[in-house]
Amino acid sequence: MSAASTQLSRTLVLNGLRDLSGGRRVLEDDASRETVRKAFEAALHVAERDRFRTEMENASTDGLDEEGERFVERCADDVLAELVEDGVRATLVHEAVLTMPADEAAVYSFMVSHDPETLSGVPVDGEAREKLVHGAEAVADAEFDRAVDAFDDAVSASAGGDGSLATRVLAGYACHLAGRDSDAIHYVEETLHLDTGVHTAKLVGYAADHRYPEKFRSGKLGARLFFRWSTSLPEFGEVTVAAGPADGAPTPLEGSEECKPLPRLWPETTIQVRVSGDLPELPPVESYYVASGVADLEVYEARSVEEMLLSGPTDTEAEERLRFE
Secondary structure: OOHHHHHHHHHHHHHHHHHHOOOOOOEOOHHHHHHHHHHHHHHOOHHHHHHHHHHHHHHHHOOOOHHHHHHHHHHHHHHHHHHHHOOOEEEEEEEEEEEOOHHHHHHHHHHHHOOHHHHHHOOOOHHHHHHHHHHHHHHHOOOHHHHHHHHHHHHHHOOOOOOHHHHHHHHHHHHHHOOOHHHHHHHHHHHHHHOOOOHHHHHHHHHHOOOOOHHHHHOOEEEEEEEEEEEOOOOOOEEEEEEEEOOOOOEEOOOOOOOEEOOOOOOEEEEEEEEEEEOOOOOOEEEEEEEEEEEEOOOOEEEEEEEEEEEEOOOOOEEEEEEEO
16 A cells, blocks of 8 residues: 555545535546535544534634644545555546637647538638638548638638638648648747747647658547546556547547547636546546657657646646545
8 A cells, every 4th residue: 555545545534524624626427426425424423523523613613733744634534444454446537627719729629630620710800711621521522622721721821810820830731641741830930920829830840840740640649639637547546538629528549558649629628637546546646748740640648748738736737526336
């Protein structure tokens, strides 16, 4: 039993007990709340339960003194022991949000999927929208030279508008697909001259300016955003990672423990990490991040990490929920 796993289990049980005592809601469902309540009542005498509730009230106002902290920790350890004896399994759900401009999220999603529908988030209309659709359909049909012409027309039609950066990135991406990497780099440089923070332009550059750009066209390599993490995983522990829109259900990410590419982005993309295991051997997630770079899409390995966009669990705002079953 590792000290880190035991400490994490104690912390989760204590958070569940705070929820039970009227504190911040962290327990995911009524079944979890009932599991914690039964263990609380089985592990502690009535007087201990009453004092625990009093200490929790004190903690929310004046804080705990040293004796109160020791008492609360002992109660948590006793409840944890009861849950262990009952064979309870715990799951920690950790969710952080990766934000991205809507047009960049749309362009990234298109670059990964080649699905024209994903470009609905690019803010262009009229002739620019028409050319954008033609270019996207050409990419979907693997007619990349035709796509270059259409996206180039979209650049001209959207000049000075909100979608002008997105159309430049798409024109550069189509040039790369067509094997015209020098032209792709020109579009990347032009875009970054206008705005140095356009992540999708940088992704096109990673591919077009790579030593082996043909490996990106074949699908061996990919310029992607990807998730990586570090954890100590016990024999019966499990970590699953999913991503999805902030207002929808996340979808599990494919890949390896080394690298899980993100297949799509939204303006607010929820990154969900679910850590589960038998108490007290719950695996702690020591660190994770979402980065841009180059990934080997055949063996799911990160070949380069160029820029971190999100890191945790302590360096970012996140929501956490607990399930006991």
